[in-house]
Amino acid sequence: MPSTMSEAMATSMINAENIHKRFGAVEVLKGVSLQISKGEVIAVIGPSGSGKSTFLRCLNHLETIDSGRIEIEGAVLASTDANGHCHYAPDAEVRQICRKMGMVFQHFNLFPHLTVLQNIIEAPITVKGMKREEIIPVAEELLRKVGLFPKRDSYPARLSGGQKQRVAIARALAMEPDIMLFDEPTSALDPELTGEVLRAMRQLADEHMTMLVVTHEMGFAREVAGKVLFMDHGEIIEARPAAELFANPEHPRTRAFLDNML
Amino acid sequence: MDYVLNILGPLIEGTGVTLKMFMVTIVLAVPLGLALALLRISRWPFVSTLVNAYIWLMRGTPLMLQMLFIYFALPFVPVIGIRLPDFPAAVVAFVLNYAAYFAEIFRAGIQSIDRGQYEGAKVLGLSYAQTMRRIVLPQMVKRILPPVSNETITLIKDTSLIYVLAMNDLLRAARGIVQRDFTTTPFIVAAAFYLAMTLVLTWGFQYLEKRYAVYDE
Numbered sequence: 001m002p003s004t005m006s007e008a009m010a011t012s013m014i015n016a017e018n019i020h021k022r023f024g025a026v027e028v029l030k031g032v033s034l035q036i037s038k039g040e041v042i043a044v045i046g047p048s049g050s051g052k053s054t055f056l057r058c059l060n061h062l063e064t065i066d067s068g069r070i071e072i073e074g075a076v077l078a079s080t081d082a083n084g085h086c087h088y089a090p091d092a093e094v095r096q097i098c099r100k101m102g103m104v105f106q107h108f109n110l111f112p113h114l115t116v117l118q119n120i121i122e123a124p125i126t127v128k129g130m131k132r133e134e135i136i137p138v139a140e141e142l143l144r145k146v147g148l149f150p151k152r153d154s155y156p157a158r159l160s161g162g163q164k165q166r167v168a169i170a171r172a173l174a175m176e177p178d179i180m181l182f183d184e185p186t187s188a189l190d191p192e193l194t195g196e197v198l199r200a201m202r203q204l205a206d207e208h209m210t211m212l213v214v215t216h217e218m219g220f221a222r223e224v225a226g227k228v229l230f231m232d233h234g235e236i237i238e239a240r241p242a243a244e245l246f247a248n249p250e251h252p253r254t255r256a257f258l259d260n261m262l
Numbered sequence: 263m264d265y266v267l268n269i270l271g272p273l274i275e276g277t278g279v280t281l282k283m284f285m286v287t288i289v290l291a292v293p294l295g296l297a298l299a300l301l302r303i304s305r306w307p308f309v310s311t312l313v314n315a316y317i318w319l320m321r322g323t324p325l326m327l328q329m330l331f332i333y334f335a336l337p338f339v340p341v342i343g344i345r346l347p348d349f350p351a352a353v354v355a356f357v358l359n360y361a362a363y364f365a366e367i368f369r370a371g372i373q374s375i376d377r378g379q380y381e382g383a384k385v386l387g388l389s390y391a392q393t394m395r396r397i398v399l400p401q402m403v404k405r406i407l408p409p410v411s412n413e414t415i416t417l418i419k420d421t422s423l424i425y426v427l428a429m430n431d432l433l434r435a436a437r438g439i440v441q442r443d444f445t446t447t448p449f450i451v452a453a454a455f456y457l458a459m460t461l462v463l464t465w466g467f468q469y470l471e472k473r474y475a476v477y478d479e
Contacts, residue, residue: 099387109382112479113401123386157478
């Protein structure tokens with residue numbers, strides 16, 4: 001079966017195995033594994049403190065893992081040897097690998113001293129060495145896509161939360177990532193502003209972007225995600241197709257959580 | 263009035279010395295202070311501790327003592343002992359001293375930038391150096407303008423310390439005339455000169471603050 005093996009490897013965008021992570025005495029990830037294939041949209045749900053954000057942040061090296069293995073599109077970001085020591089790829093390689101992933105944060109993390117357009121073109125120019133005249137049309141197209149072209153020259157402080165988050169999405173997309181990570185992208189927004197951000201994300205999913213979304217938006221998880229992971233106390237309790245998990249949660253903890261949410 | 267016009271010549275000459283001292287110190291101490299700040303927050307504990315000790319030394323002893331040391335004692339220090347003429351000796355002392363103060367201002371500014379800014383830059387692929395240059399330092403500037411303005415105004419007045427190396431700065435020139443003519447008018451004129459210089463500085467910094475006000479945080 002070598003051909004199916006290599007096929008599986010070629011389409012596996014993220015392969016995380018048995019990730020352990022502790023903050024001091026607290027073990028926040030107790031052996032979490034995840035595989036995400038090209039074009040797949042996975043939602044991660046669970047109570048706060050369940051480790052879901054930490055897990056996401058480990059995947060793109062915002063946190064370092066204590067043990068386990070992370071592969072991004074076949075490139076090894078971190079691995080653990082037989083003695084249990086975790087090794088990361090060299091710095092330059094880590095940066096190279098992590099560039100395949102874009103990320104959207106709960107608190108946007110836009111650069112306040114740069115205009116909307118400058119926020120988007122900064123990394124393509126500084127990191128990829130693109131010319132301004134090459135990237136500006138791309139950035140403007142992305143702004144149109146998220147419906148913010150008129151805000152091109154505004155500073156982030158002048159935008160609403162929903163607008164900021166859409167700029168953050170455009171900024172991440174400008175680096176042409178293969179995978180998008182979302183860390184509670186609507187949790188800091190007023191309820192009436194979540195819709196516009198979720199719409200932009202749904203549009204991305206429709207374009208077959210590979211997405212991993214940590215979220216409290218059960219509606220979004222049910223409608224957009226192919227698969228939903230339920231995490232609690234640093235473990236994945238259930239990982240099933242969205243419709244199944246919501247209709248018929250297997251584990252009592254999943255059921256309790258969903259009952260609470262809905 | 264005639265008397266004031268009479269003494270303007272030497273006072274203007276003194277102002278020249280004061281301004282030269284001020285400019286050279288600023289031009290050299292600001293970049294050195296920035297370098298020290300970056301080393302102070304670096305990942306290497308040894309470097310950080312060393313810079314910390316340097317800052318302690320420079321802030322912990324009088325500037326005048328440092329100046330006297332560099333002028334009179336440095337020539338007798340083994341290996342690095344060189345004899346500097348008065349102006350270079352004063353410049354070295356002022357730059358080393360002011361860089362320490364600027365370093366702490368810059369460090370405070372850098373450390374006030376939210377961690378999310380580093381993370382936002384990191385996930386876009388920016389290296390640490392690129393993050394500093396493009397994201398953190400430009401935002402730092404806005405936040406440190408008020409303390410830097412303070413420090414700069416202090417510097418222009420501190421330059422009067424160079425009289426101990428017998429250099430004719432504005433205040434020493436004024437004092438010379440006071441002692442010669444038995445009148446305190448030169449002091450008043452010198453005060454007016456200092457006020458004029460600090461006024462220009464104040465305006466300069468107000469202009470910068472206004473320019474940086476185009477964005478909020």
